[in-house]
Structures are given as structure tokens and as C-alpha cells.
Amino acid sequence: MDPHLLRTFVAVARLGSFSAAASELGYTQSAVSQQIAALEHDLGATLLLRRPVRPTDAGARLLEHAGPILLRLGAARADVARLSGPPSASVALQVTPLAALDAPALAAAGRSMPRVALTVGVAARDEVAAAVATGAADLGLLDGVTAPSDPLPLPDAGPLTTRTVAEEPVVVALAAGHPLAGRRSVRLADLADARWLDAPAVATPLPQLRALARAEGFRPGLTYSGSDRATLLALVAAGAGLALLPASVVAEVPAVGVAEPRLVHRTELVHGSLTAAARAFVAAWGH
Amino acid sequence: MDPHLLRTFVAVARLGSFSAAASELGYTQSAVSQQIAALEHDLGATLLLRRPVRPTDAGARLLEHAGPILLRLGAARADVARLSGPPSASVALQVTPLAALDAPALAAAGRSMPRVALTVGVAARDEVAAAVATGAADLGLLDGVTAPSDPLPLPDAGPLTTRTVAEEPVVVALAAGHPLAGRRSVRLADLADARWLDAPAVATPLPQLRALARAEGFRPGLTYSGSDRATLLALVAAGAGLALLPASVVAEVPAVGVAEPRLVHRTELVHGSLTAAARAFVAAWGH
DNA sequence: CTACCTTACGAAGGACGTAATTATT
């Protein structure tokens, strides 16, 4: 199961086309066809249905493995490169939208090191973690909601070092006229049948909400795919649905604390092995 | 980074010899030398020091990734095979030593299916999980200690289905004359400086204990590498050290409950996608 | 001098591109 073949398989499945995958990967259509045939022969199973191109059950199963495998392979390569490569004078940082609220601390740490070029990018949590694991970023700043004693769940791409930089209560943001407005606190599970706002980039994604509440439900009323906090709050205020957010983000909108289960919103700084510049940056973070 | 090369690299590092790895893998010494050279060239780093053969820093880092990568690759292959292969009339089960306490339920489930051949093997938790992930076993029965709401931590080899079959309080087993004997309960962190019995196969391994207590310490007084419960209890009774165990296992020996953090000992039945025979077995488990 | 890793070299196999073929819409 050559990673090369796996990469091609993933591309074909994603694009739904041999030829499109070929041009994306810089192969001929024929080469891609041969690679898929080789993979199918190796595994002894048909992985793709043709015309239209779409994964079989076995292929879908393989896809679930292929991503993590390719990610870990990249992480291994990056890890070795960091240990044996030349030190860099620049620091690449990736942050999730809400973690960017720590911008003041970030800017301060950046100012304290005038000699290093600092690059900041914004992405979803798994992407930030993947970037750090594969060395595309030196540092990640990511946020999420968990039980107080649990770490934020990250895709398993090897050992990453994690440091909590902020932790605060979570609240359910809601519209002013909502029946729950004014309540002191609620149990998350009691809100399973409420109308939720699905904003995976900014608020807690609904699948995670189900896992945290250990309950089904939490159906999306409206989906907001952007990453702007003000827009999200405006939508909540307009009654589009509930959103689980860190307390400090919710200002202009009523909110109710969550009593059960016990949850916190945490911002973590995560990195693999560091270059000297990145290490200094992490040290400077603590002021 | 061909998995083939990775496998060879792991073998060489483990055996500390190119020639030994060659004979284990069925290559000539020369082929192994060329494979390692190819891997080092690909990654642009020296991975092994020669004479004596031992990993460099970069090589050690790569080793941390190689195991999980190879495991996941095997899991992917097994998963595809299960979905497209022929149904089997036998069920292979792997259990951890303490999970074997569920033997009555196990035997009952086996008896209820006279037509299928049932194989049972005993191994450590990670090995059981790896066997299930790679398809070496259909079902795993494994045990461990965690927070009540957390699943047992398993090596990440893809999505496995998990079902709790037993859950009970944990206690610290100790010798009759121990100062703590008679106490109602203790906080785990308060025992960091006590003398512990390191019995990774039967009791909670000490590194895990440190993680659960979120404290350093828990130094081993004596290490018991066997997997026999009676021997373990005899050692505890003889004052060799403390052991964190499920309550039901501790009978002849004094024990103290753990108040903080809240912990349980859980036994879980875990499997990937199931053959018909294995599925019936799982169903029969519930009587 | 001896065990053991590396290098040289040739043969076998594998991978990719071009081009012809087949199959689906």
C-alpha cells in the first residue's frame, strides 16, 4: 500500500474523476488508472465504481484511513526535517478564528522579537493541528470546548506539546426573547431539541455538541459557514438559533451558563519540536 | 517514505543490526543496507549510527511515528479485507488478563454458538487493540482505569466500535500492616510518594497512574512482569507496594477506595466491522 | 583477522507515457 497510490486514490475519490486527479497530481490519466488498478489488485477489492466515479463500501472505508495515514506520514517527515534541518529565522503561526481573540498577547510576543518574521494564518482546528504536525506551521493557537480535565481532542499525528493559554466558562448564547433568557443555568442535554445555529468555524460544531452532551439531537436551524464573530452574534440575536460559546465572546446578547456537564472553553498553544526562533516566541508569550 | 522501508528501518533499529534485520525480513544484508540508505537519502538525514547500530535523534523521532503508521496501514488493509472478503465461521478473541475475569460470560456466549470455532488469546491492552485493528482478532475484551465519562484510551488505528460490558469502582490494594489500611478513602495524588508495585500487565501501569493523578511520582518499588492475579495480590500482601485495581479483584487483601479523582475500572468489548459469526457472538454476549 | 556494513554491477520487475481500445452517456 504505497502512500503514493493512497494519495492518488484520495484525489480520485475527492474529485470524482481519474482525469481530474491526474492533472492535479501531474500524471497522465493512464498512470492514475494504472495506480488505482494496482491498489485494487493489492487489496483484492474494488475500491471505486466507474461512471460515475464514486467509492465502493471498501473504498469509503479505505478513505477513512488514508487521510490520517498521509497526515502522519507528513508529520514524520516534518519531524525528522526539523531535527536535522537548518534553523529558520521566521515563525509561522496558525490560529483558529476564536483563538485569534488572544491577538493582544500574540502581537506583544511578536513585538518582543523584532528580528523574526512572524506569519499568521487562520484555519479550522483540525487544519491548524495538521499544519503544526506537518511542519507547515511552527505554532498553532487553537480553541475548543471540553470537560475541564480533558485536553482538546486533536487528530492523532504524533506527539505534540500543548500549553493552555486561556480557559473560561462556556455559555449558550440566545436571542433576547428566548424563553430561556434570564435563567441562571441550563443542562446541555435539555437543549437537545432546541434550534441550534451551526457555525462550525466559530462556535462549537454540532457533532461535538452531541458528543459533549452524550445525547442525540442538536439539529441545525441555520448554518453559518463564515468565521466572523459579530455576524454570528447578530444571527443569534435575530433568533436563528442557539450557540455554545466562550463567555467573553458573548457581550451584546443574552446568555445562559451551562451547569451540566461541566465544560470549559480553552485556548491552547500547540507545537512539535521547535526551532530556536519559535522557542523564543513561546517563551515570550508568557510576557 | 515507502512503508516497506519504514518496516525495515524499524526492524534494524529494534535488532540493532542490519544483518539480523535482513534475515528476519527475508532480504540479503545488502538489500537492507540499500533500503536504509534510500530512506536516509529521501529524508535528507542520517537515521542510524553504525558500529554499533543505534538510532540518531532524527531516527528515534522517526521510530515514534513508524509504529503507529505501520499499525494504521495494517488496519486499513484489514478493514478493506473484512468488507470484501469471505465470511469466516470462526471468531478470534483477544483479552487482557484482567478482562478474562469475564470468562463466565465469555464461555456462555461461546456455548450459545456451537457452530463457530472460538479462539481466545491473552495480551496487553495495546496489543489487543492492535490485533483487533489489524484483523488478527475479530473481537477484543480489554480493561483499564479512567474517569467515568472517558473512554479507555486506545492506540489510534482508526474507528473501532466499543461497548462497555462491566464497570466497577477502583481501589488501592495494600498490605495488612500499611498505615493507610482502615482508611475509608484516599486521594490518588496523596499517594505519589508511596511505594508502588509496577505490574503493567495486571494492574494500572505507573505511567498511566501519573496521568490519572496529574502528578509526578508513583515510583516502582518492585516490578512484576507476569499476568497472574493471585501472584500480584500475594506481592501486595507481602508489602511489595501498592496497586490500583478493580474492587472485585481484591478479596484477600485490604483495600482503600479512591476519592479523587473520580475513577472507574471498565471492561470494554471492542471490534471493527464484524463478520456474521462475530456479530452473532457479540449479540449473544448480552445473554 | 573477522564480523559487518557499503559499494559495484547486472538482471528482473515495476512505473509512467504514448497511443490504441473499449465502454458509457
Added chain:
DNA sequence: AATAATTACGTCCTTCGTAAGGTAG
């Protein structure tokens, strides 16, 4: 008919084994 995957085939590159060469203990 047109679009798109497969097969045929030649070339190049890779990989392995045999055998010779180096090197550390």
C-alpha cells in the same frame, strides 16, 4: 458522437541479489 476509463506496449528507473570492497573492533 463525445467523453472518459482501460489496455497494450516501449522505455526508463528502481530494486534486489551476487560479489567485491572497506572499516571498526
